[in-house]
Amino acid sequence: MIRNTKTFAIGLVMLLSFALCYVGMMSPNFGNGRNGLNYADDMFNSFSKGSSNFIKESTKIAESQKGININLTIKASSAAEAVKWGKLYSVAGAAVTTKDSSLTVNGDLGKILGSVVSDSEFMYNNDGKSVEAKYGYDAREATNNWNNSFKKIDSALKAKSQFKEEAALSKIVQKALEPGYNYYGVEIKKVSENKASLAFLLCFYLLYTVWYGFGLYYFFDGLGITVSKPKKKVEV
Incomplete structure (x- = not known):
């Protein structure tokens, strides 16, 4: 039973938009048949590859x-x-x-x-x-x-x-x-040359997580399901 129509509506809209965004993220529309997660993984692998070259040390x-x-x-x-x-x-x-x-x-x-x-x-x-x-x-x-x-x-x-x-x-x-x-087949990318892309991915990840969390919070609040501390018993 809905107890707070406003917060329930906000939560429902946030969760539905989250789901739509998730579907879009998982679609193979990010080049070479990759989805959003593949694209992000490839990006971070490219960044990490640039700091994983120990050939000179290995030669010694x-x-x-x-x-x-x-x-x-x-x-x-x-x-x-x-x-x-x-x-x-x-x-x-x-x-x-x-x-x-x-x-x-x-x-x-x-x-x-x-x-x-x-x-x-x-x-x-x-x-x-x-x-x-x-x-x-x-x-x-x-x-x-x-x-x-x-x-x-x-x-x-x-x-x-x-x-x-x-x-x-x-x-x-x-x-x-x-x-x-x-790292075979992974393209090397420097963070200094891709600051905008890295900032976008990190900000999107943070926003996406908060978005989902608040969606759940408002949805359940509208249903009257909340978390509260148990009342302390008064000793007589």
């Missing part, structure tokens, strides 16, 4: 490992995957032996990490073709193969108590490989 880490040899045997999930992993390490200058799904890598850790940093830079700059030219197959798959094989290398280094080498490898994954893979 890789160079610090030059001259350190690793000789490890790791296991892929299949013989076909082992061959693809082997291609990565061979191009990096390591001696590679494959047997079924097992892969033995004997080479300079610094050169291997340097090759990963180089591939990560290509991916970060959306240049997947250069990675494909090196290995002869899809760039994202090649980058993912680096990551998967590094998990095995990481465990093998720990087993041999080569903790300094393992730490260097982990840093390369975090600062070069993951950003390169995750």
